[in-house]
Amino acid sequence: MTTIALNVNRRAVELAAEPRTSLADFVRDKLDLTGTHLGCEHGVCGACTVLLDGVPARSCITYAAACEGADVTTIEGLDEDEITTELRAAFTREHALQCGYCTPGMLVSARDLVLRLPDADERRIRVGLSGNLCRCTGYVGIVRAVRSVIEARRARNVAPQAGGGRTSLGPVGSGRAAPGRSEPPPAQRALAPASQSAVPGSIADFTPATVLDQRFTLPHPPAKVFAMFGDIAGIAACLPGVSLTAPPRPERVEGLIRVRLGPIAAAFEGAARVERDPATLSGRIVGIGTDQRSHSATQGEIRYRLLPLEGGAATAVELSIGYTLTGMLAQVGRPGLVRDLARRLVADFAANLDRHMAGVPPGPGTPAELSFWSIASDVLRARIARILGRRSGAG
Known part of the structure; x- marks a missing residue:
């Protein structure tokens, strides 16, 4: 056995492995990074491609021991x-x-x-x-x-x-410095966030893979609702499953959202930035988060616009929710399920927001996490009600 020390996805790793162990087997079996797939195991199909010192390499024909001191980035390390x-x-x-x-x-x-x-x-x-x-x-x-x-x-x-x-020219990794170098190569520095914690140092714009539109009304004037949307701590308290982990600032809000999809529980830790336009009573929230347990990551964007109703006595809140989900939860987060989850989240948020603005004491409390089972039960009850309604109409 040989002790191999290298950096994998910006994390220092030192593990024992046989000299014949490939880099693909090392990251899959030793580090549970199974996003690196094995196909032909002859360097032909490309399923095992990773970044070695910032350059694509076939990990199935690369010995892990030959990567001593190198920076390896698997597909999981590219989530952000x-x-x-x-x-x-x-x-x-x-x-x-x-x-x-x-x-x-x-x-x-x-x-x-x-x-x-x-x-x-x-x-x-x-x-x-x-x-x-x-x-x-x-x-x-x-x-x-x-x-x-x-x-x-x-x-x-x-x-x-x-x-x-x-x-440099030559095989991937041939031009890297000796083990123990203090500075990563330029390409790897570009990948590394400003913070090495789970919370990214900056929140960049992105193009969502999926966009959902939602709308709800509040019996309060638009100016009052817009002022409420500027209360970050108050808004977070109205969102099911959301909690803040640091004092909020418009340019950076750090927090946690807990979600349960069947047997899978996730706690996405991340950060967001808040943008507001008083002239149009609109705004945007852009955030990113990771769940270490399921190796899942998400980027999200919420755009909102407030429209007056009933002569300005009430407000219509139009939401556009965009997101990109990767990792294990992406395999179970089907669009229909996510739409139901978003509808439930928005409905609970609207009810909590109305109570908060009306000064009504909170009820049982915001759920600790969003649960698929509570959504499924609501959908089942709605379907039963529709079936019974059709039967009574036919009678």
């Missing part, structure tokens, strides 16, 4: 990466995945192309992805997704990065 987030949304939008087995390696390779290519040249994208095989999609959606991200970034004047982080 801006380019990967845009690619995930594009893959969903362009139907660029089916079974998903090749997708982690495909995303790692695609990220490298987005970094390097000056424009969305289809031929160069196809050549760049030729080392990642897919048995499902036919590649059309994948190429379209990568092209759309490159086009969008170049339109935003995000310049390509020469070499995509490569600092």
